[in-house]
Amino acid sequence: xxxxxxxxxxxxxxxxxxxxxxxxxxxxxxxxxxxxxxxxxxxxxxxxxxxxxxxxxxxxxxxxxxxxxxxxxxxxxxxxxxxxxxxxxxxxxxxxxxxxxxxxxxxxxxxxxxxxxxxxxxxxxxxxxxxxxxxxxxxxxxxxxxxxxxxxx
Amino acid sequence: xxxxxxxxxxxxxxxxxxxxxxxxxxxxxxxxxxxxxxxxxxxxxxxxxxxxxxxxxxxxxxxxxxxxxxxxxxxxxxxxxxxxxxxxxxxxxxxxxxxxxxxxxxxxxxxxxxxxxxxxxxxxxxxxxxxxxxxxxxxxxxxxxxxxxxxxxxxxxxxxxxxxxxxxxxxxxxxxxxxxxxxxxxxxxxxxxxxxxxxxxxxxxxxxxxxxxxxxxxxxxxxxxxxxxxxxxxxxxxxxxxxxxxxxxxxxxxxxxxxxxxxxxxxxxxxxxxxxxxxxxxxxxxxxxxxxxxxxxxxxxxxxxxxxxxxxxxxxxxxxxxxxxxxxxxxxxxxxxxxxxxxxxxxxxxxxxxxxxxxxxxxxxxxxxxxxxxxxxxxxxxxxxxxxxxxxxxxxxxxxxxxxxxxxxxxxxxxxxxxxxxxxxxxxxxxxxxxxxxxxxxxxxxxxxxxxxxxxxxxxxxxxxxxxxxxxxxxxxxxxxxxxxxxxxxxxxxxxxxxxxxxxxxxxxxxxxxxxxxxxxxxxxxxxxxxxxxxxxxxxxxxxxxxxxx
Numbered sequence: 001x002x003x004x005x006x007x008x009x010x011x012x013x014x015x016x017x018x019x020x021x022x023x024x025x026x027x028x029x030x031x032x033x034x035x036x037x038x039x040x041x042x043x044x045x046x047x048x049x050x051x052x053x054x055x056x057x058x059x060x061x062x063x064x065x066x067x068x069x070x071x072x073x074x075x076x077x078x079x080x081x082x083x084x085x086x087x088x089x090x091x092x093x094x095x096x097x098x099x100x101x102x103x104x105x106x107x108x109x110x111x112x113x114x115x116x117x118x119x120x121x122x123x124x125x126x127x128x129x130x131x132x133x134x135x136x137x138x139x140x141x142x143x144x145x146x147x148x149x150x151x152x153x
Numbered sequence: 154x155x156x157x158x159x160x161x162x163x164x165x166x167x168x169x170x171x172x173x174x175x176x177x178x179x180x181x182x183x184x185x186x187x188x189x190x191x192x193x194x195x196x197x198x199x200x201x202x203x204x205x206x207x208x209x210x211x212x213x214x215x216x217x218x219x220x221x222x223x224x225x226x227x228x229x230x231x232x233x234x235x236x237x238x239x240x241x242x243x244x245x246x247x248x249x250x251x252x253x254x255x256x257x258x259x260x261x262x263x264x265x266x267x268x269x270x271x272x273x274x275x276x277x278x279x280x281x282x283x284x285x286x287x288x289x290x291x292x293x294x295x296x297x298x299x300x301x302x303x304x305x306x307x308x309x310x311x312x313x314x315x316x317x318x319x320x321x322x323x324x325x326x327x328x329x330x331x332x333x334x335x336x337x338x339x340x341x342x343x344x345x346x347x348x349x350x351x352x353x354x355x356x357x358x359x360x361x362x363x364x365x366x367x368x369x370x371x372x373x374x375x376x377x378x379x380x381x382x383x384x385x386x387x388x389x390x391x392x393x394x395x396x397x398x399x400x401x402x403x404x405x406x407x408x409x410x411x412x413x414x415x416x417x418x419x420x421x422x423x424x425x426x427x428x429x430x431x432x433x434x435x436x437x438x439x440x441x442x443x444x445x446x447x448x449x450x451x452x453x454x455x456x457x458x459x460x461x462x463x464x465x466x467x468x469x470x471x472x473x474x475x476x477x478x479x480x481x482x483x484x485x486x487x488x489x490x491x492x493x494x495x496x497x498x499x500x501x502x503x504x505x506x507x508x509x510x511x512x513x514x515x516x517x518x519x520x521x522x523x524x525x526x527x528x529x530x531x532x533x534x535x536x537x538x539x540x541x542x543x544x545x546x547x548x549x550x551x552x553x554x555x556x557x558x559x560x561x562x563x564x565x566x567x568x569x570x571x572x573x574x575x576x577x578x579x580x581x582x583x584x585x586x587x588x589x590x591x592x593x594x595x596x597x598x599x600x601x602x603x604x605x606x607x608x609x610x611x612x613x614x615x616x617x618x619x620x621x622x623x624x625x626x627x628x629x630x631x632x633x634x635x636x637x638x639x640x641x642x643x644x645x646x647x648x649x650x651x652x653x654x655x656x657x658x659x660x661x662x663x664x665x666x667x668x669x670x671x672x673x674x675x676x677x678x679x680x681x682x683x684x685x686x687x688x689x690x691x692x693x694x695x696x697x698x699x700x701x702x703x
Binding site: 021022027087126129 | 187188190191192223224226367368369370371372373376377408409410411446447449463465466467468469525527528529533534565568569599601603607615616619625
């Protein structure tokens with residue numbers, strides 16, 4: 001599990017040991033902590049929470065919040081909710097795709113960025129927006145994207 | 154803080170809070186709602202805290218939930234007087250503080266009418282606010298969501314006190330039934346009847362649930378309420394549990410809003426500490442616990458049976474509802490689920506009575522409705538108006554009309570499962586039944602303006618694209634029907650429409666709507682149906698030599 005936050009993950013698993021009903025809670029916390037769910041971690045979750053591995057996989061692969069592959073250091077998100085869409089999110093998305101070379105859901109080879117789209121984050125009044133690692137950049141235009149992304153290494 | 158053992162202790166504590174507060178002392182409320190936060194209101198709040206700290210406690214600073222006028226964020230409101238400052242930057246902070254100390258106003262930061270240049274200083278003069286009736290969201294600028302004492306100071310938990318001490322559970326239920334409170338999540342189903350079903354279900358273990366999933370695109374009022382005033386929703390939930398006889402509650406909300414999670418967790422912990430949750434609440438003998446649960450990123454988990462499966466720890470697949478969830482829900486126990494805004498209405502109904510509540514609104518839709526106003530509108534934000542208010546008031550008086558001087562083409566309600574109506578229906582009143590008849594049901598209350606440049610075929614394609622990704626895939630009509638409709642619409646937007654496409658779309662819309670298991674599939678063709686009703690020529694024009702040229 002090199003590169004993963006092992007102590008944090010173990011602490012989460014221990015917190016829910018023996019509680020099959022807390023499967024989603026455990027996976028959400030691990031996802032937030034580690035940004036993805038490695039297979040061996042899901043095996044440990046299955047053992048500790050006493051649920052079949054198949055059920056862990058069912059939950060992990062069903063819900064969109066879970067990632068089964070490693071993510072980049074920075075998560076770049078373009079809101080494609082309805083207001084952002086009406087206010088030009090598609091152009092913003094195209095610009096991010098052009099600058100990062102990534103399509104929706106992809107991570108670059110250097111693990112710098114993971115690019116995702118999604119709806120709706122509820123900041124409609126300042127759409128379209130770019131969100132990097134949870135920080136919102138409102139009233140974004142394609143011209144301003146490069147300057148924002150440059151801040152992240 | 155020692156646990157409050159009785160109603161008398163709570164009221165004594167409330168009196169102490171109020172005695173310590175001087176209403177004449179200036180207070181600066183900085184909005185930290187989702188939009189203001191996105192415009193870095195945190196930096197503004199930090200500057201206020203630093204600069205006000207130098208003034209030796211002469212001015213109080215409060216970080217609050219959403220004020221409503223998201224378009225003009227970061228928002229700052231100064232009390233007394235409710236002086237509104239808009240688009241405030243950290244550099245403006247010293248000037249605002251200096252003016253506030255002198256009882257003056259910083260003219261350059263107040264509202265200016267874009268057409269006449271007329272200024273509006275106080276909240277009740279600002280056009281965006283003055284046409285509203287802010288019963289639910291109006292407290293937001295007065296409350297730091299992390300402080301239960303702020304909620305108590307505005308009369309919070311007084312409704313719970315009244316219910317526990319002066320009313321039997323049946324009387325609480327009767328009051329909500331008489332108030333004709335209808336579910337704010339989309340269905341408009343009477344909350345009282347739903348409560349009664351759960352109450353009368355034979356099982357002893359019963360649950361109550363706050364649906365704060367808010368997956369509807371461009372609807373953002375529930376999270377504004379839950380983030381900005383979590384105790385109001387919790388108070389409504391506890392009262393509901395008392396009426397229904399539920400021992401446990403669940404708050405189900407989004408996992409992707411850190412501030413929301415922080416505020417709700419904190420509110421639950423504080424309520425527990427104060428003795429408003431847990432065993433023997435305020436010495437009444439009533440026990441109630443509440444747990445927080447998260448949706449992990451799929452739209453269908455807002456559907457009630459799917460949501461309950463998710464709370465159990467399973468994938469959120471809806472089930473057929475020949476037995477309602479109010480009879481057999483979480484772990485097959487009777488489970489009453491209401492939307493955030495529905496629960497938020499409960500305390501005021503108990504405090505002020507059903508008669509007062511039914512005096513607001515239209516004939517069959519009572520009370521106020523929170524509306525998320527966005528799209529091509531000048532003033533985007535969260536709006537609260539009495540039911541029955543004409544859409545014109547929402548769009549023009551409050552919303553300020555269409556952006557960039559363009560013409561209004563359509564009004565869209567209800568997100569991806571809603572509908573669009575043409576601009577000439579703008580005098581229709583905001584009403585559950587009336588809007589449904591027009592083909593644009595209110596849904597949760599996301600209202601979008603679309604300007605003259607909007608391509609209605611593209612919009613239908615966009616909405617279906619969203620739903621195709623959010624379908625759980627359990628039933629075939631939804632899983633297979635929507636992609637087929639999307640395929641045709643995508644071709645039409647790319648200039649590849651064929652004769653017969655419209656007929657095929659109508660066919661698919663009918664079957665998908667009739668045969669799908671849950672509301673997601675059933676209502677997925679609704680936007681398309683509304684467009685066929687009002688904007689069909691635009692669709693016909695995409696069919697070369699076909700039905701358009703007939």
